[in-house]
Amino acid sequence: MLSIFDILRFDFAWMALIVAVLTALSAALIGVPLVLKRYSFSGFALSNVSFMAMTFAVIIGVNNNLLITMPLTVAAAILLIRFGERKKIGGDAVLAMLSIAALAIGYFLINVFTVRGNVTAAEFNILATLFGGNAIMELTWAQVGISVGMAAGVVITFLFFYNRTFAVTFDSNFMQATGQKANVYELIIAAIVGIVVALSMQFVGSLLTSALIIFPALSAMRVAKSYKKVNIVSAIVAVSAALFGVLFSMLITSPPGVTVIVVNVVVFGVMYLVGIIYRKKLKT
């Protein structure tokens, strides 16, 4: 069996680690307001929309799928999160409908076009798109550059609006009543969620993107008691799970995205127990 040091001699391993860590970090940061606003399931619905957008991109034959998936996912995110609350389209029935419809339409289109002889559709790997596969191990430096740029943009925007997203998540009515642009800040949150979903799809696959977003935040909420600490713990959990998961997947040759999520699930279990013990200790 290879050791970690053998693997790290290859460029592809470093590229995979960089993209995995940055994607996980941006997903974890935006996950905190998303989970607190009770939009976890919207994140899941969005990732299915992202899958559908991916099939469009494949059928058209676009080289860089992000060019299609990102705008479509951002648009869907804004519709769902920003306007969902007001028009009541955020209800669970609508979310379930949207998720299933997007999955079905995507799969339907791919099959129809494969039969009709569309070359890119015939080469399309459905399983890898749904569950991530090994795409992250086969990146080019150009792709890494795009991911780094996007992730950096997400992190900087998040830090700049940190206090405002907190205020809006806690109480958007108060923000609006005191003359602040609560709508704009909610729009920014929605757009970031869309970007993160599209970004993390190439890493963990469309079915599992929302895990990358919600698990670190949920783990952090078990133990942290202030918003700042939740964000810090969430970021640490996400980055270390990504590092550990990707390296581990290289050793046992499992799909990296899925491995990272399994690590996240285990971390959540541990944090859950720690949270219970911590609270019991406080009482005694």
Next chain:
Amino acid sequence: MFRFLEAAINSKINVGAAFCRPHIFLKMKKIENENEELEVDELVYTNEDENEDENDSILEVGDLVLGYDGKAITGEISFGINEGDYLCIIGDNGTGKSTLLKTILALHKPISGWMDLVPSRKEIGYLPQQNAVQKDFPSSVFEVAITGTLSKNKWWMPFYSKEQKEDTKKALEATNSLDLTDKCYRELSGGQQQRVLLSRALLASKNMIFLDEPTASLDIDASCDFYETLKKINLEKNTTIVMVTHDIENALKHSTHILDLKKDGFFFGTTKEYQNN
């Protein structure tokens, strides 16, 4: 001018007619699309050419009809208060108390009518009803309270200054909750939470705060305590208070004015007038 309005309402003259000055009187068009952005700003008129300084009018509402989806739930409501007044809005469920408050705060669109809120929106404080999200929100008391100072930040100022942090401590002190500063907000009692939200409202406001049933979920001791704190703020800082409440006993005890919304009309007057009625 204001006394005239008050008298007009009490004697049940049509206030709309008494107030019919074209430059501030505005009948809103029927709302065609309630999902449009709230643009209540266009409803707000500061009529500087009128000589009203003598009675420091801070809020006037005229012929305001409230409703949802284009359907009216109230008749025309008119009232006005001055700086330093303590107004309690009372009435049965479904008479539109909270909707009135939200309409004044531009969170909700009225069917028709006008209003004149003198301070800008960045100079008012608001203590809304608690929502489900807040009950399980991991944040410290300080983090919650300091968001009250955010309205003073320009858009390019993303972080809090030292001054804002010190103001926050002072505001927490004013509501006797300085000892809670580092506690977790969701683990506080209902009364403590309301005192923290009151600090936040004070931080946002210069001299006017709106409260929506702040004592609804509190026990008697906590709610008495809350009313005392509020009265102190009202008297010491001459802060105008507009509060929706179910608690008629405390409303009568502390307020200077009462607005009683009923299914078929409303009463507005000083608390004394209300008690004599």
